[in-house]
Amino acid sequence: MGGGSARSALTLASRTLRTRCVTYLPATSASLQLLEAKSLTGRPENGSSSGGDQHIFSKDSWQTLLTFAAAGLMAFTGSSFSVAAGAPVLTEDETAENAGRASFKSTNPRVIFVLGGPGSGKGTQCAKIVDSYGFVHLSAGDLLRAEINSGSENGTMIQNTIKEGKIVPSEVTVRLLQKAMEECNSNNFLIDGFPRNEENRAVFEHVTGIEPEFILFFDCPEEEMEKRILSRNQGREDDNLETIRKRFKVFLDSTVPVVNHYETTGKVRKINATRSVDDVFDMVQPLFKHFVQDDLLWATEELLRGIDTGDYSTYQRLCHPKLTAFEPEAQGQLVEGLDFHKFYFDLGKALKSSSGTHGPAVQSTIVAPKVVLLGTNAGVVTYTRLQQIPSSPKAGHTSAHNETRVWERQKNDAGEWEWKHIHFHRSAAPTT
Numbered sequence: 001m002g003g004g005s006a007r008s009a010l011t012l013a014s015r016t017l018r019t020r021c022v023t024y025l026p027a028t029s030a031s032l033q034l035l036e037a038k039s040l041t042g043r044p045e046n047g048s049s050s051g052g053d054q055h056i057f058s059k060d061s062w063q064t065l066l067t068f069a070a071a072g073l074m075a076f077t078g079s080s081f082s083v084a085a086g087a088p089v090l091t092e093d094e095t096a097e098n099a100g101r102a103s104f105k106s107t108n109p110r111v112i113f114v115l116g117g118p119g120s121g122k123g124t125q126c127a128k129i130v131d132s133y134g135f136v137h138l139s140a141g142d143l144l145r146a147e148i149n150s151g152s153e154n155g156t157m158i159q160n161t162i163k164e165g166k167i168v169p170s171e172v173t174v175r176l177l178q179k180a181m182e183e184c185n186s187n188n189f190l191i192d193g194f195p196r197n198e199e200n201r202a203v204f205e206h207v208t209g210i211e212p213e214f215i216l217f218f219d220c221p222e223e224e225m226e227k228r229i230l231s232r233n234q235g236r237e238d239d240n241l242e243t244i245r246k247r248f249k250v251f252l253d254s255t256v257p258v259v260n261h262y263e264t265t266g267k268v269r270k271i272n273a274t275r276s277v278d279d280v281f282d283m284v285q286p287l288f289k290h291f292v293q294d295d296l297l298w299a300t301e302e303l304l305r306g307i308d309t310g311d312y313s314t315y316q317r318l319c320h321p322k323l324t325a326f327e328p329e330a331q332g333q334l335v336e337g338l339d340f341h342k343f344y345f346d347l348g349k350a351l352k353s354s355s356g357t358h359g360p361a362v363q364s365t366i367v368a369p370k371v372v373l374l375g376t377n378a379g380v381v382t383y384t385r386l387q388q389i390p391s392s393p394k395a396g397h398t399s400a401h402n403e404t405r406v407w408e409r410q411k412n413d414a415g416e417w418e419w420k421h422i423h424f425h426r427s428a429a430p431t432t
């Protein structure tokens with residue numbers, strides 16, 4: 001499982017760890033950091049002989065920071081993955097509850113507002129982003145149309161407002177969006193056609209407290225949008241020339257000021273939407289790749305937390321049943337499947353219950369992570385893992401391993417994207 005020795009498994013199973021809040025300090029002195037990194041990791045590429053441009057930390061000061069922070073070598077505000085000793089032990093029920101949660105659902109949803117004139121291609125591009133990047137698409141217009149069709153008490157008011165090309169009162173739209181987000185087992189949302197005006201923006205912010213990651217803005221001339229809408233053929237009541245013209249005016253008068261507001265915060269990502277659907281998507285994709293990388297790192301952190309806490313259900317949920325691995329425990333053999341790894345979880349549990357130990361927790365820190373995507377559905381994460389092991393072989397001992405973990409993104413039975421761990425390689429990191 002990549003969790004170390006049976007002794008460490010005992011400690012892993014004895015406490016459950018909690019991730020600390022993360023803050024990064026801007027690093028300022030690369031040369032000093034490089035010098036100290038050498039003394040910490042002993043990586044030859046960190047030495048002066050390999051030259052300042054070749055070492056792994058030189059381009060990413062935050063990665064360097066992680067290294068020093070992990071070693072307590074500098075003023076420290078966190079690491080990409082650090083766990084607090086002394087966190088409460090989870091009950092069996094709590095562990096089971098964690099296991100049932102969606103991988104990336106947290107209290108901090110990732111929201112992207114998608115704006116652009118009527119017919120600029122928002123819905124079309126959102127569908128492609130959903131397909132490739134696993135976001136949930138919430139179209140404010142679709143939610144309002146569904147509300148009309150549901151026969152709700154607001155239905156007639158919404159219908160008349162839409163027919164007029166006007167904007168529905170914000171509390172109605174925000175309530176629908178909030179409900180849809182809550183019902184969704186995801187943390188990544190594309191909110192399309194919203195906020196349509198300043199009031200939409202203010203009410204959403206007030207009610208949800210969510211700040212968008214960025215605003216994806218499709219820029220398209222009116223003639224092109226008009227042409228597209230008139231040949232859309234979806235039977236929409238507002239796709240007639242008279243209403244289209246009104247919608248264009250509302251867009252200019254009410255939505256463009258919202259875009260301008262976000263311009264001042266540097267959050268607008270403007271895309272030229274006049275080209276073909278595929279060309280436009282090519283311009284959109286770079287804005288989403290780093291989310292996939294973040295999620296992959298997050299999945300890796302969750303996996304390590306599962307290992308450190310002896311939480312086999314988390315491990316099993318994140319791993320493909322045919323996971324393959326090279327690790328020191330396997331004596332140079334490639335092992336396949338989860339049984340080999342489960343042994344250490346079971347052993348840790350058994351040792352814990354026989355000794356009744358409640359020592360401090362094992363603490364894993366990921367140092368210098370690199371995430372390489374292979375398309376949008378596979379990726380490789382490499383890093384050095386520092387494990388602070390309270391009891392083995394001597395109190396406070398730190399072990400260092402280099403780990404390479406390969407992940408594949410698959411759709412589960414509910415049609416949701418999930419990362420599955422399919423292969424790893426773990427070796428002792430050189431310490432001199």
Ligand SMILES: Nc1ncnc2c1ncn2[C@@H]1O[C@H](COP(=O)(O)OP(=O)(O)OP(=O)(O)O)[C@@H](O)[C@H]1O
Nearest residue numbers: 117118119120121122123124228229232275276277
């Ligand atoms: N880049 C494009 N080139 C040509 N046609 C496009 C392009 N993008 C979308 N379309 C077509 O234009 C029409 C409008 O696109 P879409 O429904 O995605 O726009 P929208 O911005 O979501 O519109 P609305 O705000 O009215 O809901 C659709 O018929 C779609 O197939």
Ligand SMILES: Nc1ccn([C@H]2C[C@H](O)[C@@H](COP(=O)(O)O)O2)c(=O)n1
Nearest residue numbers: 140141142162166167168193194196
């Ligand atoms: N935030 C919103 C979004 C949409 N509407 C109404 C008014 C729009 O003309 C209509 C259709 O929206 P679309 O599908 O074009 O995004 O829905 C609103 O009032 N407030």
